[in-house]
Structures are given as C-alpha cells and as structure tokens.
Amino acid sequence: MNQLFKLSSSWFPIWLISLLMLVMVFVYLPIFKGANQNMSDVPLIIVNEDKGKVGDAILLNLIEKQNGNSFKWKVDKTRQRAFTDLRNNKAYGALIIPSNYSKNLDQVHDTLLSNLTNGKPADLEVLLNEGIGQTATMIASNTLQTVALSTSKEISSQLKKELLQKGMRLAPENATLLDNPVKVVSKNVLGLPVNLNKGMTPFVMALISSITGMLGANMIHGYLLRSNGTLKKRGSALSESEVLASEIMFGFILTFCVSILIQLGVFGIFGSAHASSIWAIFLFTFFSCTTMFLLFKTIAVFLGGWGMLVMFPVNFMGIFSSGGAFPLSTLPFVHRFFSYILPTRYIVDGIRALLYYDGRLEAGLGQALGALSIYFVLTLAILIAFITTIKKYKEVKPVESEKKIRVKIENEIPHTSSNHENKGSRHIGEKDEQFRQALSHLAQGNQKEKQEMNDDEFRNALKSLHKKK
Structure with missing residues (x-):
C-alpha cells in the first residue's frame, strides 16, 4: 500500500476533483450575491395612453432616472400590446398610464382645493406576468409599484405646498386623498390559479x-x-x-x-x-x-x-x-x-x-x-x-479475415497427427473391405444376373464402385 501512495497517478483524481469543485464554487456562488447585483436586463414595459401632459412627465422622469442602467424598459403604444407581450412571456411586468390619468389628477386637485369630499385618486395600472416565476414576479411588482408610488408622493408633495401657500385648511376626509392622490391597481395577466x-x-x-x-x-x-x-x-x-x-x-x-x-x-x-x-x-x-x-x-x-x-x-x-x-x-x-x-x-x-x-x-x-x-x-x-x-x-x-483463413486451410492438405493417421488408415481399410465384398458379391451372384450383365455393364459397375471408394 505504501508503494501505491508513492505513485503520482494515484493522486491524480484527488487534485483534479478538488480543483473542479473550487471552480464550481467560483461559478455558482455569485448567483447568490444578491437580488440587485444585475438588473440592467430585467425586461419591463411602460405604456403611456394619457391624453394630457402628466403621463409624459412620468415617462420623461423615468427615462432620466433610470437611463438604461437599472432596468430594460420597453415603451409600448397601447395597453393591449403590452398585454400581448406579457402573455407571450416577453417581459416581467408593465406600468400602464391610462388615457384619463391627467384628467383624474385635475379632479383630485380641484377636490382638495375646493375642500370637497368623496374625491377619488387617479389610477395607475400594473400588469404582472405571474408565470415567469416568483422571484421575477416579485422584482417586477416591487419595481413598478415603486415607480407608481414615487409618482404619487411627488404629486402629493406638490399639492401640500400649494395648499400651504394658499393657507387653506384640509377637510379630515381628504387627508388620505392628499397623501395618496394616485392609486396603483395590480393585475395578473395570465389569470392562473393559486396552485403554481x-x-x-x-x-x-x-x-x-x-x-x-x-x-x-x-x-x-x-x-x-x-x-x-x-x-x-x-x-x-x-x-x-x-x-x-x-x-x-x-x-x-x-x-x-x-x-x-x-x-x-x-x-x-x-x-x-x-x-x-x-x-x-x-x-x-x-x-x-x-x-x-x-x-x-x-x-x-x-x-x-x-x-x-x-x-x-x-x-x-x-x-x-x-x-x-x-x-x-x-x-x-x-x-x-x-x-x-x-x-x-x-x-x-x-x-x-x-x-x-x-x-x-x-x-x-x-x-x-x-x-x-x-x-x-x-x-x-x-x-x-x-x-x-x-x-x-x-x-x-x-x-472477413477469419473467413479467408478458413478457406485457405480447407484448400490445403490437412496435417494430421499419428493418431489421426491411424484412424484414417483404419477408415480406408474398412472401405477396401467393403469394396472386396462388393466384388465377391458380383462374382458369386446368381447365374441369371451374370448372364444378363454383359462385359460393358460389368466394367461400368466396377468404375462406379471405384468412384465411391
């Protein structure tokens, strides 16, 4: 066993597998460094259908802040187009700015300044591709919710400054509307059941x-x-x-x-x-x-x-x-x-x-x-x-070579041992004895057969027996 340990080849599997496992550590561990280590290729969609100017402001603000460094934003023209892309697994989620977004924000503004009640916030819609997997869905949901909520906070801050400048008091019923002038509505586009x-x-x-x-x-x-x-x-x-x-x-x-x-x-x-x-x-x-x-x-x-x-x-x-x-x-x-x-x-x-x-x-x-x-x-x-x-x-x-060898051997004169020669000579002797018995039978046959058989027929019979021998 000591000689086995001295051979370098015996240690080859040890260091090769160890090196391979070290490489695997460097390959696989970076996956778990963190969820935000690489977000530049996360595909997200934004759709601006707003007929006013507020939707354009959201889009411009998003482009300036992200600048292509955080997420891979794609701008679709219509909600239906974004819906189709999500159903075809082309993106993780989409932020939809509806056509009446600016109009609804104007109504929120008028409600707060008029101190009216029963005002409703403007809606922003978030569409999620829930079939992509829990991790990807969470990334899309958190990102789109963050963009929508940041927009809501910015509008809320502007409304608060305007109310403060005008010295107006806010009705208690409108406190929630002032803090959240924009409501985010999330929807799963695939409509899959819970058991995923x-x-x-x-x-x-x-x-x-x-x-x-x-x-x-x-x-x-x-x-x-x-x-x-x-x-x-x-x-x-x-x-x-x-x-x-x-x-x-x-x-x-x-x-x-x-x-x-x-x-x-x-x-x-x-x-x-x-x-x-x-x-x-x-x-x-x-x-x-x-x-x-x-x-x-x-x-x-x-x-x-x-x-x-x-x-x-x-x-x-x-x-x-x-x-x-x-x-x-x-x-x-x-x-x-x-x-x-x-x-x-x-x-x-x-x-x-x-x-x-x-x-x-x-x-x-x-x-x-x-x-x-x-x-x-x-x-x-x-x-x-x-x-x-x-x-x-x-x-x-x-x-094929074996077949050739067999053909050659069969065509050659067989070489046999003395035992085989004895057996062969014994076999030939038996054939000679059978030949002599046949001749005796022909010579001692009944007279009728001899008379019927002429000389030529007798010679032909001898030749056939000789061939058989």
Missing part, C-alpha cells in the same frame, strides 16, 4: 429531466456491460455495437417511464396548474428527457471514463443557467452565456409555455422545440455514426 408551486414547477421538471439523462447514460452502460459479461459466459455475448445500440433503446424506455411518473406526480398527486393538455406536456417532457440522455451518452462515448468529469459541470451549469430558479436577467454573464448553449434553459422555457402560456410558440415553446430538436438530431446522428464505425472497423474486418 411558486412558479417552480417548470424548473423541477427540467431538473428531473437533466438528472435522468445523466444517471441513465451512466447506469445503463454499467449494468448492460455486467449483463453482457453474463451472456459471454453462456457463449452468446453481444458485440460492442450491439451493446451501444441496446443502451440507446434502454435509454428511450427509461425516459418514457420517467416522463409518465413526472406527470403522475406533478399533476396527479400535487395537482399543479396547467394551461395546456397533459398529453402535450407529456410528449414535450419525454422529448426533453430523451434529448438529455442522448447528450450525456454522446459525452460518455466521446470521453469514455473522463465523461463523468464533464457531465457533472454540464448538468449543474445547465440547472443554474436555466432561468428556472433565478431569472436569467439577474444572473452573471457566464450563466447567461451558457443558457444559450445548454439545453436545460430551453426545457424550462418550453414547459413554462405549456404550463402557463397555453402552449403558445411565441411564449418560448417554438424556440425551445427548435433548440432541443437540434440537440436531439445531432446527438442521435453522432451515436449512430459511432455504431456504424464500430461495425465497420472493429467487428466486420476481423470476421
């Missing part, structure tokens, strides 16, 4: 799909090799190409079974909400699981024993870069970069579109199907190419 599991269902389903692919690629390979060893002892072992083809078939069976169990657990036991048909969700889940299996199987075929060291980082990077647990816009650049490369992000987008956005292609399902199809076709083609190559260069050629 905080919007984490797509992430969990994508997580299970990814882990299924990684574990399946490794465990099926190991157990089929063991089973093939058992078949080898029985004399019916599979070739290398047949083992690989069997692994792919077992992988399809595994992903099919896991997809069924996912549907039973998510929708049957936990009753999670879904806007699309369970059959459509099942087919997409099966497609996703199979794609992940083929991806990890391709890595294993390319790298062999080193494949496991690559599979784990790919799996975890895909999970953290999927946008399921944390919004993509809030992640560091390296995670957003890998989110476009690894398939896990597209699995989350596709399942999310099926669960919450009626399976609309514009909501992310179309892009997800396109990206996963590329992965599926490419990895399956690589595996089929491997099987074909193995058959052509590792299995077919040795068989």
